[in-house]
């Protein structure tokens with residue numbers, strides 16, 4: 001009952017990074033909230049962050065190899081640029097849930113395309129840290 005939670009570039013700075021957009025919770029705060037809820041749901045989470053595209057590709061492959069039930073993925077700006085991560089999602093059978101703290105559709109034009117969303121099982125965006133918890137609820141049920 002393992003769920004991977006993968007985070008892309010600049011999300012290590014959550015809490016101080018544009019808090020008016022992304023909120024005041026740090027990634028560690030979010031990890032703590034997810035661990036508490038995962039325990040209640042009888043699941044376990046493995047939460048990671050990298051600023052490097054290839055790490056996210058490797059971790060998607062690893063999630064399948066480890067038999068993870070699902071991957072919750074906030075690819076950060078790679079969402080809008082990375083065909084490699086799109087292809088990695090397509091390459092594994094593990095369901096991937098795309099999450100965003102903000103709602104990219106209400107923001108700049110360049111955030112309106114998501115290569116992740118085209119490959120993901122579903123997307124949750126716009127609810128701040130709650131987006132991750134909602135994704136966990138979905139991950140536990142699929």
Ligand code: DQA
Nearest residue numbers: 074076077100101102104111
């Ligand atoms: C984000 C939205 C992306 O457009 C942005 O590049 C991020 C964070 C979010 O969680 O709202 O880094 O993925």
